[in-house]
Amino acid sequence: MDPFELLDYEAPGFLDRMTGAEPxxxxxxxxxxxxxxxxxxxxxxxxxxxxxxxxxGVDLTRAFADERRALYxxxxxxCLADGALTAEERDRLAHLARTLALEAKDLDGVHRKAxxxxxxxxxxxxxxxxxxxxxxxxxxxxxxxDADHVGAVFDEAARTKLLRRIAHALCDGELSADEAAELEAxxxxxxxxxxxxxxxxxxxxxxxxxxRHGDLPAVELPLRMQTGEIGHYGGGATWFDLNYSRxxxxxxxxxxxxxxxxxxxxxxxxxxxxxLDTGSVYVTNRRLVLAGGRLKPIELKHSAxxxxxxxxxxxxxxxxxxxSLFVQVQGEADLxxxxxxxxxxx
Numbered sequence: 001m002d003p004f005e006l007l008d009y010e011a012p013g014f015l016d017r018m019t020g021a022e023p024x025x026x027x028x029x030x031x032x033x034x035x036x037x038x039x040x041x042x043x044x045x046x047x048x049x050x051x052x053x054x055x056x057g058v059d060l061t062r063a064f065a066d067e068r069r070a071l072y073x074x075x076x077x078x079c080l081a082d083g084a085l086t087a088e089e090r091d092r093l094a095h096l097a098r099t100l101a102l103e104a105k106d107l108d109g110v111h112r113k114a115x116x117x118x119x120x121x122x123x124x125x126x127x128x129x130x131x132x133x134x135x136x137x138x139x140x141x142x143x144x145x146d147a148d149h150v151g152a153v154f155d156e157a158a159r160t161k162l163l164r165r166i167a168h169a170l171c172d173g174e175l176s177a178d179e180a181a182e183l184e185a186x187x188x189x190x191x192x193x194x195x196x197x198x199x200x201x202x203x204x205x206x207x208x209x210x211x212r213h214g215d216l217p218a219v220e221l222p223l224r225m226q227t228g229e230i231g232h233y234g235g236g237a238t239w240f241d242l243n244y245s246r247x248x249x250x251x252x253x254x255x256x257x258x259x260x261x262x263x264x265x266x267x268x269x270x271x272x273x274x275x276l277d278t279g280s281v282y283v284t285n286r287r288l289v290l291a292g293g294r295l296k297p298i299e300l301k302h303s304a305x306x307x308x309x310x311x312x313x314x315x316x317x318x319x320x321x322x323x324s325l326f327v328q329v330q331g332e333a334d335l336x337x338x339x340x341x342x343x344x345x346x
Contacts, residue, residue, distance in 0.1 A: 001035055116157065162187055266312055268311050288302070310333055
């Protein structure tokens, strides 16, 4: 009977030869080979197991339990290969289980594993069709699986698939509109929601992609906005008064880099900074706002700014006719730098 092949009988050991006995395993081998060689299930049954057990002096309702379960599991996998369990296959499985003296408690683990494998298969194409849902429902009842268990198995498999796809999409820290649409379609197709704690990561990655590749993103900011004003960035930060001359002197070995504005690898030393305040920094299409807890908020129109440079430990904001500010944001400094730079040069 497909998909089984015949097993070799085990040669008797020294003690077996001395006593004239056969290895106990040969009792299972004989039962296995009877099933494997059968063209139809009616050629074997529980009586075959009892006959072989008596002949070998082995209780095949207790011995070789793992082998008997593995044999049943292999046939179940074979039946599920085409994605369905026909009535004939269900009858054959039941007959095989009786022949192998396998009860419901013996088969629960096998059935759960098979159901889990089927769930993984139906999720392969990122969509759960009506036919696939019916297959899972039929399997649940055919195999006698608990509804809560199968629900948990499906939810776990679907959630794992979705989270893996999200992790892959976010591996570069960015999420394009096309990638976001694909993830939403996947979640809908397999019937699982994107976890709430993952949404902020996706939103941040979407913002990062837009900032670097798309239109300057619009975000809500806790500011009293002017007519036509659009928010582009908001985050926590600490800002300082920057003594640029002292910075140049303390980092004189980078003279050529300063001249070429290649400063991302340069760290601004403490002696070049005078701390002003800590709070929030906002970028709009019209102004830069630094709102702290000690001093009056700093509001700088874009027309008062010359530009921004991203250093290793913060962003230098260059003001016309005045000392620069140095802003250390709580997060990715390059996003603040890029948002401000793009806002200054739309």
